[in-house]
Amino acid sequence: MRLLSIVALASASLFITGCVTETSYNRAQEIVRGSPAAKRDGVNKCYAGARRASPARKAEMAKIMNVSPRRDVARIYCQRAFNGIASGRITYSDFRTKSPRFIRVIQGR
Structure with missing residues (x-):
């Protein structure tokens, strides 16, 4: 349970603050990919x-x-962003730069 709270905190800070390294992004991505x-x-x-x-x-x-x-x-933003990250459609670079690919994912395309 402690790991889950750490993951949730890391994931939340990832999307709220945007202050994250590529390594921690990849770690959080793998966790949300494997754990609903x-x-x-x-x-x-x-x-x-x-x-x-x-x-x-x-x-x-x-x-x-x-x-x-x-x-x-x-809620829609968070769901689309997390789904895109978990599926691999949003990369670290996409997230940091709010690339066209990031925009397409949060638009639901």
């Missing part, structure tokens, strides 16, 4: 931080993600 519970916990921790974004930021993200601003933009 760790991925679920990471999404929940990401959501806890992302939902505190300002209404203006959420509206901006809704436009980028092609979703209605009335939807739970923070």
Whole structure:
């Protein structure tokens, strides 16, 4: 259980702060790829931080993600990002630079 909480904390900090090395990104990626519970916990921790974004930021993200601003933009962002990372569609470089590939994944394409 302690490992799960460490993974969740690392995963949440990965997506909330963006301050992560490629090694720790790859480690977190492998963990969420192999553990649905760790991925679920990471999404929940990401959501806890992302939902505190300002209404203006959420509206901006809704436009980028092609979703209605009335939807739970923070939850959708976290789910799509974690799914993309776990599947390998989002690389460390994509995440750091918010590349076109990253944008496509959070748009659900």
